[in-house]
Amino acid sequence: MPAADPITSPQNPRIKNLLRLQQKASERREQQLTIIEGHRELTIAHQAGIDIRSLFICSELAGDARQQELLATLGPQVEWFEVSKAVFERVAYREGSDGILALARPPQRRLDTLKLPANPLLLILEAVEKPGNLGAVLRTADAAKVDAVIVCDPRTDLYNPNAIRSSIGCIFTVPTVASSRDEVLAWCAAHGIRTYAAALTPEARPYTDYDFRGPTAFVMGTEADGLTPELRQACSDTIIIPMRGYIDSLNVSIATAVLTFEAVRQRS
Template identity: 45%
Template sequence: MKYISSTQNKLIKEVLLLRDKSRQRRKTGLFVSEGHRELELLLKGGYKVHTLFAAKGIANIEAMEDLISRSEQKPEIIEVSEEVYKKMAYRETTEGIIAMVHSKTHDLDSIRFSDKNPLILIAEAPEKPGNIGALLRTADAANLDAVIIANPKTDLYNPNIIRSGVGCLFTTQVATASTTEILEWLEQHGINVYCAALTASVNYHTVDYCAPSAIVVGTEATGLTDEWLQASTQNIIIPMQGEIDSMNVSVSAAIIIFEAKRQRNFE
């Protein structure tokens, strides 16, 4: 097994670029993931691992190799010193495992539904990676059919999205596109559009989500654009009982999504 002890190694510098620069991720089609759980999820999600780095004295290399062998993949495995690992790691508790992974395409045509009654989440122009990660966790918890990001402001392989989503990016169908493209796609698939908005809205729990449905949320600062509001089947609102008129977008999405799941008897 190859061993790297220098933080100035060319390959280590490449990992750091992939971790920190979205431009490098787009250019190479690679991204960085950390931790045994994330490795297990990305393998389950059909991602191809390019290179695995295992920190000497920290990583359980035997368990990592066993996981890889069960996936029938054969990435290069490189052992690194603790100093190199600490230089590479974005988080402190990642069990000494860092993976360089091939990214996937996330266009609308990649989405496949297991039945004819999908429930999906759409988020327009979310700016905070932590919110995107939280939305992905909610989608996974509710077993949604897909998550779509309209007019994305950050790439999906931002390490903060992977971290805050605890790897749910790898096991959830995720697509990105413009609002116009998504609206056309929704119409083609006969999916109702329920926009979380303050105007012309009804209480979220009064809507029937049992038909094919998309729950659409915007940013906390500006909400959804007019293009969404004009195309909405029905605007919905979560009644506020305090002084503010909005909640964190991931919290709002979770409330509406699980009402939809309740109506569907948690299919």
Template identity: 45%
Template sequence: MHEPITSVTNPLVKRLVKLRNRRERDESGVFLIEGFRELTRAVDSGLVVREVYVCPDLFLGDHEDALIERAVAGGAERVVFGSSAFRKVSYRDRPEGLIGLADQFPASLDGLSLSANPLILVVESIEKPGNLGTMLRTADAAGVDAVIVCEPTTDPFNPNVVRASLGCLFLVPLAISSTPEAIDWLAERGIRTFSATPAAVLPHWRADFRGPSAIAIGSEQYGLTETWLQNGELIRIPMGGQVDSLNAAMAAGVALFEAVRQRSAAGLDPGT
């Protein structure tokens, strides 16, 4: 067990702060999981947490010690921080005194295992971590088989993705892929692909999501690339307002829950 880390210039503090940068995350192969709920879901999912940084002064509840014990039982080293050093590492305004360090987990298409009638969310080049996190959380709520993150502008291990996903990053089966690989992979499995674009004629509720289906949503600014538009059936979410735009995460949620509705009406459970 280490001495408590109290200095904001401690080398570990500096190293952890650097993990906010994607390049540092990519080079080191690790990432941070901050917060009680997020770390709970990481441990629940069986993710091996290598180190757990704790600041008991900042704990909000009574269950932190039990969670830390579970992480330690799974192999994590426990490192105590003073509150200034912890606040320096924390990504939050009101830190909860718990941050885990884990290896980025493999997320390949070939690692996915699908049900007989899969429902998949594909997202391409999402820019905002909050949107990517919300998409993961919403996809989990819709009971998808997997989320395929294509050409990630923001990587799923970004601390704000972990946070906005409420830890669903650890629960929903995930693949990171190039767009051509994802298209081939879906085609090989006979999964019908629906590409959302405002230019489409077909309202999303007229698409038939009851069979094996993938719903593709593009970036906030540019939408889907031509490759997805040419390799999917085009759907749009009909809008009656003056602005005619939905947030990308909202578009994903509206389309996914229409699929859930159709499958329920057809007597199918989502994802079975």
């Protein structure tokens, strides 16, 4: 249960540390902790086996029923801290928060520890920099039961609290790894995975021309710049989603969903 004395001051050391963890990727790396806000996200993380270390809860926002549910779900090994509404609103990073915020140890995954089925379906993102885009892609990956999401040379922390929020916790349900471009390409080649670069180039062919029933990885670039020429040229094929209107491209998360569910359709 929560500690007897609620935290009522924003100068409390635990609250100040929460703010540091929110704001600085270096703090998250050093402490090997991240922040999960929201009952739904926390429940998904717990069900995925994530190590939940401590819980900060505002009873006024969370309500007694949800507190009792979390107590039964998380067990006594998780530290609980009651937080006043005024203090919680200082540390909450979303509007309309439900009064639940947790510290958790994110999984430390590497390419060489990924366990793949015989016929994997993967998503590779190059230099992703917007946590919201990463989160949206992870929701697609979860919905389609993608085997892993691999980020080449990321420009954002994979466990940025905003990525967790925008993924609704799917960062914990989909094996997600960061690595260098060269390591990812070598790893795909070693595992017989065909790589399809999504890029607006003269040689690109419509994605509907291809058979994605074998080991497949869709390789997606950034919103602003697309794929680097080095990564695009190293891929097995270049594909495009034909545009029928005035615009020439889609948001990266939407494009990823189109390609991913085409692969799912073919495989089913």
